[in-house]
Amino acid sequence: MTSEELLQRxxxxxxxxRALSHNIFAGEYHSQFKGRGMAFSEVxxxxxxxxxxxxxxxxxxxxxxxxxKVFEEERELTVMLLVDVSGSRNFGTQSQxxxxxxxxxxxxxxxxxxxxxxKVGCIFFSDKIEKVIPVKKGKSHVLHIIRELIxxxxxxxxxxxxxxxxxxxxxxxxxxxxxxxxxxxxxxAQTVQEGKKRGHLxxxxxxxxxxxKHDMNVIQVYDRRDAELPNVGLLKINDAETGERxxxxxxxxxxxxxxREAWEKQQQALSDVFVRTGVNAVxxxxxxxxxxxxxxxxxx
Numbered sequence: 514m515t516s517e518e519l520l521q522r523x524x525x526x527x528x529x530x531r532a533l534s535h536n537i538f539a540g541e542y543h544s545q546f547k548g549r550g551m552a553f554s555e556v557x558x559x560x561x562x563x564x565x566x567x568x569x570x571x572x573x574x575x576x577x578x579x580x581x582k583v584f585e586e587e588r589e590l591t592v593m594l595l596v597d598v599s600g601s602r603n604f605g606t607q608s609q610x611x612x613x614x615x616x617x618x619x620x621x622x623x624x625x626x627x628x629x630x631x632k633v634g635c636i637f638f639s640d641k642i643e644k645v646i647p648v649k650k651g652k653s654h655v656l657h658i659i660r661e662l663i664x665x666x667x668x669x670x671x672x673x674x675x676x677x678x679x680x681x682x683x684x685x686x687x688x689x690x691x692x693x694x695x696x697x698x699x700x701x702a703q704t705v706q707e708g709k710k711r712g713h714l715x716x717x718x719x720x721x722x723x724x725x726k727h728d729m730n731v732i733q734v735y736d737r738r739d740a741e742l743p744n745v746g747l748l749k750i751n752d753a754e755t756g757e758r759x760x761x762x763x764x765x766x767x768x769x770x771x772x773r774e775a776w777e778k779q780q781q782a783l784s785d786v787f788v789r790t791g792v793n794a795v796x797x798x799x800x801x802x803x804x805x806x807x808x809x810x811x812x813x
Contacts, residue, residue, distance in 0.1 A: 523659050530620040556580045590631040590690055591648050594619050595681055596662065597695030599639040600670030600753035606738045607800035614734045614799045615694050616662040621807065622692055623655045635661070640671030642680050670754045674700055678719035682726060690728040696735045697783060699754070714782055720790040730810060731787065731794040734803075740776045742769045 556569050559579035567581040596619055602612040619635070626633040627650060634648035635658050644665065646658055674695060681691060700716060723729050742748075742763045751758050762768055780796075787794040793813040797806040 522663050523656060526617060526620050526659055526663070527656065530617055531624045555583050557583055590626065590629070591685075591687060592622070592626045592631055592633045593648065593681060593685060593689050593691045594622060594633065594635045594658070595677055595691055595693040595695075596635060596637050597639075597672065597674070597677075597693075597697075598637045598643055598665060598667045599672040601672065601696055601698045603753055604739075605736055605799055607736060607798070609799055611696050611734050611736055611799055614797070614803060616659070618732060618734065618797075618803055618807070619662055619692075619694055620655070620659045621803075623658050627652060627655055633658070636677065636681060637661070637665060637667065638673070638677035638680070639667045639669040640673040640676070641669055642677065643667045643669070645684075670756075672699055672754060675715040675719045678716060678723050682719065682723040685727065688727060690730070691723070692730045692732060694732045694734065696739065697731075697733050697779075698735070698739060700779065700783065714786050717786045717790060720786065720792055724790050724792050729790070729792045731792055732806070732810065733783075733794065733796040734799065735796065736799050741773045744769065 556572050557580065559568065559573075559581050563581050567583075569580050569582045572580040596615060598612075602615060603610060605611055605613070623633050623635075630650065632648040632650050633655065635644075635646040637643040637645075644661065646661065672695075674693070674697065678693065685691075700714060720729060742761070744763055746762070746764045748761050748763050749758065750761050783794070786792075793810060795806045795810045795813075797803045
């Protein structure tokens with residue numbers, strides 16, 4: 514991609530996603546993703562009715578009369594976008610590739626943060642941490658994130674969502690609102706066994722730890738053919754992450770049914786994990802309106 518083509522794509526995404534952020538999401542974002550906790554503001558003289566537990570005894574001793582500490586709600590948020598850049602994002606059979614939808618969703622969220630005067634950063638991951646863009650404010654910072662979303666080429670093609678969540682939880686010391694944006698392909702196969710207990714997804718423990726410190730939100734972006742095979746006869750399939758190739762006879766109903774059931778099993782396992790860990794999650798197809806999905810997420 515030439516520099517001119519890149520700038521044109523950045524500009525196109527900016528126009529579309531900034532308008533959505535300003536006209537549709539800004540109010541929902543502002544009301545739903547508020548700052549947490551109380552920050553010290555000032556001290557003032559004690560007034561009848563004030564909570565005596567707020568008395569600043571050091572200032573009171575110096576001034577010879579009671580003073581209290583005044584706190585105000587912390588409004589500024591730190592938002593981190595945890596973006597999947599593995600090989601499976603380069604797949605699409607409908608209106609666009611998954612990587613294009615992921616870029617638009619991430620850009621929309623990024624513009625929503627600066628509309629609210631918040632800070633935003635980004636972590637790109639495959640089966641390793643590919644790139645970290647530190648949190649900052651401002652339009653130029655968001656445009657930098659968008660350029661990377663469009664043009665970044667990862668070193669690896671695999672996926673390790675659990676590792677990415679763990680990295681975020683360890684690296685982000687202060688409270689943050691995190692949006693994990695991924696197709697989550699293959700996550701259902703990543704299970705561990707605990708004695709005679711049923712297996713559970715490897716992402717469950719990292720999600721549990723991360724959600725205890727941060728507001729965790731998952732946005733799954735998938736293609737229609739991730740969920741079901743078309744009946745088109747003998748089909749050659751290439752795994753975008755492992756490079757494995759195989760022939761599949763999609764004319765066989767039992768093959769299509771097994772493929773669909775495997776997808777549904779993974780989705781149910783993911784849903785159970787999100788419930789147990791208290792994580793908000795939405796799914797969206799590449800040919801669906803992601804505006805509605807984001808609105809559902811904002812209202813959770």
